[in-house]
Amino acid sequence: MNPKVLHTLEYDKVRNRLAEHAATSLGKARIEALQPSPDFEEVKRLLRATDEAVKVDRLKGGAPFGGIRDIRAALHRARIGGTLNAAELLDIANTIAGGRKLKRFLLALHESEPIPSLAETAEPVSENRIVEEKIKSCVDDQADILDSASPELSRIRHELRTSESRAREKLEQMIRTPSIQKMLQDALITIRGDRYVIPVKQEYRASFGGMVHDQSASGATLFIEPEAVVTLNNKLRELKLKEEREIEKILIMLTGYVAEAADELAVSVEALGELDFIFAKAGLAREQKATLPIMNDRGFLKIKKGRHPLLSREAVVPLDVELGNQFATIIVTGPNTGGKTVSLKTIGLLSLMAMSGLFIPAEDGSQLCVFDAIYADIGDEQSIEQNLSTFSSHLTNIISILKGMTPKSLVLLDELGAGTDPSEGSALAIAILEYIHRIGSRVVATTHYSELKAYAFERKGVINASMEFNVQTLSPTYRLLVGVPGRSNAFAIAERLGLPRPILEMARGHVDEDDRRVESMIASLETNRAAAEAERLSAEKLRAEVERLRAQLEDEREKLREQRDKLMAKAESEAREAVAKARQEADEVIRELRRLALEERGAVKEHKLIEAKRRLDQAVPELRDKRDVPKAKKKPDAVEVGDEVRVVSLGQKGHVVEAGSGGELTVQLGIMKMKVNKSDVELIKSAPAKPVQPAAAASVKRSRDENVRTELDLRGSNLEEAIIETDRFLDESFLNGFGQVYIIHGKGTGVLRAGLQDYFRRHKHVKSFRLGNYGEGGAGVTVVELK
Template sequence: MNAKILKTLEFEKILHRLSSQAETSLGKQAAENLDPLGDFEQVKLRLQATDEAVNVERLKGNAPFGGIRDIRSALHRSSIGGMLNPAELLDISTTMFGSRRLKRFIAAVHEEYAVPMLKEQSELLTENKAVEDRINSCIDENAAVMDSASPELGRVRSELRNGEARVRERLEQIIRNPSSQKMLQDVLITIRNDRYVIPVKQEYRSSFGGMIHDQSASGATLFIEPEAVVQLNNKLRELKLKEEVEVEKILRALTELVAEHADMLLSDVEMLALLDFTFAKAGLARDMKATLPRLNDRGFIKIKRGRHPLIAADSVVPLDLELGNQYSAIIVTGPNTGGKTVSLKTVGLLSLMAMSGLFVPAEEASQLCVFDAIFADIGDEQSIEQNLSTFSSHMTNIINILRDMTPKSLVLLDELGAGTDPAEGSALAISILDYMHRMGCRMVATTHYPELKAYAYQKPGTINASMEFDVQTLSPTYRLLVGVPGRSNAFAIAERLGLSRSIIEHARGQVAEEDVRVDSMIASLEENRRVAEAERLSAEEARREADELRAKLEAQQSRFEEQRDKLLEKAEREAREAVAKARREADEVIAELRRMALEEAGGVKEHRLIDAKRRLEQAAPELRTKRAADAKSAARKRAETIEPGDEVRVVSLGQKGHVVEMASDTDALVQLGIMKMKVRLADLEKLGAAAAAKKPQMQTATIVKRSRDDNIRTELDMRGMNLEEALIEADRFLDESFLSNLGQVYLIHGKGTGVLRTGMQEYLRRHKHVKNYRMGNYNEGGNGVTVVELA
């Protein structure tokens, strides 16, 4: 692509924005060197890579490019025998790590969302973990060679640190000696020429032995190495030389290792640059709110609400344009500052972006063509040095365009035929347009000549267009109106600015009648277009609202059906589980009743029967229906009328009795034969006079007899039992104590490890007969006994 055309259309500004999106210097360099392509298949591949990167960012966020550096110069030096420094080796190590991390990131994304092109490119990245680990074992994160890089280096540095400590210790003795302090300029130790020295006043030079290494700018201070540390400093110097030799040996070994893999690393760097550049294109698309254009190679352009990417989003006016289907040329007319040039540049710049593999700032389904070349003659390039006028500069560009263009080219011409006599300029413009039309290229041209309006009407494959102008506000709207030629609006503007009406009317009389009719026709076309556009927008809005409503209703219906299916499935599952649970518990209760009947020779203790009946009732699945709710509500209403002395029936037991007293707002103490029980009011049914007089029917039932030990126990000794055995015995003991109307009992569990005590107290906390419990007092057994108060 011609560099002059790229500059004319300001493509380099797009590249600058693209470069700013890159994470590495490699990607920035690739972005700055981007050039549009004229090969349809290559452009499709570029856009595919951009589309995949956009999807990766949308799904997983930014790709990781941290640590990746441009190591090409270091790799080149290593391959020709140079020695790399620690910083260069560290950059190579971090680049290897960054390359491996990026490769795994793309592989992980590919498993969830197919990105075949990025996956294929990342697979070309090599993983030199052994080289990376070798470098990291020798070079730390501050780009310094570590002591552990080799045993010899570790030994030398250990001796070096010990030697420095001895030198400092000896110098500390000197500077802290009272006889020496008066001769020192300052009480400190410093270094000159890699040797430890102390600052001595000039006048004490002869009194202070040693070697002078430096002096201050004023000459008042001499930096002297005392004789006592000369040998120590010499030893340090020897050790430092050994350290430098060993460090160099390590760096050369690492450099040779890198040189062995230099070719693969160079290939990795090139691929990392390409991947960073691809994700930079995705970042630019996000920044511009750009979309993927549909490509073709048949010269067809359909831009839907395209925006010039270099104009602020809040001020740019979208462009709608179609070219290459019914017509191959558009002639744009209208006043200056109306936006004609911006429209030309928008068409050219969006085409260049698409041919570069970039998303374009336009609505989805916009179509762009891959041209073999784009030519533009935009702006005034007159030159005093080259003795070129405006007309000459335009003609020079047009001559070059006519020479180089092909049927697959896009030509953009601004102010065609301007800068010369109007009659000759318009005739020349028509001739140029005819030649380009016969060539078959796609063309958009702007002009002020009225003759070109008639040319566009008469020429098949050519259409008029204009930039909309609001006469009321005397300002352009910057909207391109395809199919309507432009008007100069000179009379309307002059009248609105205050020019005398008589002058305007006289001017109108000078205009040919044919021109007046054409102007009136154009005005009528503009008005009809505005009405049609308003109606179209209204229809589109109505259709959009209808589509949204339909989509919303469909979504609601789908959610309703899905929720209904889930609720039915859940209800069926819960019903199955409830029935199965009830069946299991009923079987367990029946089996236990049979076992108790056998153990007690046909008689079952009363409290065990009550507990078994309660378990059977709890085993029945609770049906959460309206009928059940109504039954509970009726039970609550019946319970509200029960008072002490009333004769009642305990629904859950089928036993009659009378209310002794109200235990609480929800419970009553009921006398059932010789036994008193606390019963919930909702489980009581008040018996009226008729019900009380009615003779009960004979029913077959299990014989229940109440047995009690002659000697009522008030304590249970559980020592020696495990927790499970203790809980069984405690349950039996508490039931017997409750039926015996005992107010307080003692559970003896001992002190031991505390497991039995903790488990028993946790059980007591939930027991229905237990009102309160506490640890025994000193005279009751202390921590080995729990005192239980029964309800």
């Protein structure tokens, strides 16, 4: 991209704003080198990364960059054999630790909130704990070498502290001596050239032995090393040199570790700089309330409520513009100070920002194009050095643009054709625009010439635009109106300012009739546009209100649904509890009745049945309206002896063994008989029809025993007697249509039970059998189901 164009569109100022959000010098260096990319896929990759950083910034308030430094120079010195100092080593260790923290932060977030671009960028960041721990074990947080860095250094420093203590003690004894105190300027010990000295008055130099190392500015004080501590100071000097040599060995060792990992750390530093750059873009987007643009490579742009990024949100008027779909060239006309140049710069600068992977200060849904180049001729191009006029400078710049542009370029021309004769300037402007239009580049040009309005009106793919001007207030509104050519407004402004009417009328008389008609037409267009704009704003306001009401209604509906679901769940829970309680009570009543039946051999007393029926009625929960009670499968009047029925109030199945008068039925329920009303039963299965016997077999007729039962008590019988009796009983039960009978054999030794069950397996009328449940006799009873 041409550096002159970047400067003209103030791209460098956007970079400066971006650099303010960088957390490290690595990020700032990356921003200084930032350039718009003409590669469509690269721009999409950059914007994806920025979008992810914006998401991290929104969710977590940013990313941790603490401790990260630019260590590239130190790595280079280590790589070529130089020795790093303690501060440089500490920066390397802190950068490794900070990079590891940042990497783990991003990878952990990636698991819950996918940020693939950032995770990929963070992957090369080094987590080299070996180098970090080696440095931290030798260098403290103030970049001083620790005593524990090596055993030799620890020994030297211990001896050094001991020698220093002895030297100070010796000098303190001296300065406390009265004969010496009078010779001292101050009773204190100081250091000159790494040697302990005391301040002695000038007049006592002859009587005070020792070596002079320094004197005060006035010359009244001499800093003398007494002979008594010369030996101690010499030893201290030797120990200091040993300490320096040992520290040098430690630094060389640590530098060696760094040199081995230099390539790895260099890649890590580049990744950290890229991450800082990406998060700086997110910070700028937050500051500008910017949005993610939709990018294309088709030469199409549609900016919705775009704002110049260097102007305050309150001062700037949003820009709406579309280019590259129905028209490839926009010609903006209108008076000066109307904001035409700002509009040109906004279009160009937002395009450059998007091509750099930056969000743009515009509404969601704005679309921008990745151009191969953006050209701009904006502002006063007069050059004193080159002895060029404004017109010549503009023309030189335009000629350069014409040579470099392609069908995928964006061209921005300010005041095209200005600075020369109007007739020639307008003709030249039309010719230049026509040439660029035929090449296929996208163009936005501003001009004063009325001839260009007609050109834009007649030429397909070219459209007029203007900057709105309020004649009442004599001030521009800075709104770009696409499709409406600009008016000069000279007469209107003159009239508002009080120019005498005769002069105005004379001036209008000098204007060509065609020009007057054009101005009238433009005024009419502006009036109609203003009316349409007012209608559109009203419609948008109504639509927003409808959307708000719809959202409010949907919220209320959702709350009602939730409330209904809670009530249904509560009712269902209460119903389950009631049914469970009723079932438990019913089971208890049935077990009690079966127990009584076993004890009284089927003859349950009436008052006990009535009491049990009352308990059952109380146990059944009133959960449904009578209309919801399921109807019987067959009318009670149709129930006959032998039919399988269900007693509704008890919820139990049985067989009708007797039909009494008054609508009463005797029902066999397991080993218990019970009288119930016909209205309390529903038919499950009718008894099988009795086979018609042939005439010859009439003598074999067997009368039905009215006292036939559904249980057979074999307790006390041997196996052979039991089988004979059981065979007769099963035949009678089958003929009576019973579906289920009870064989009471007792528990005993189990021989009778086993023999009978083996017999049941071979009997032709037996469908299945099982031991009795709790309340049916348990292991002392076998329940047989007949075919």
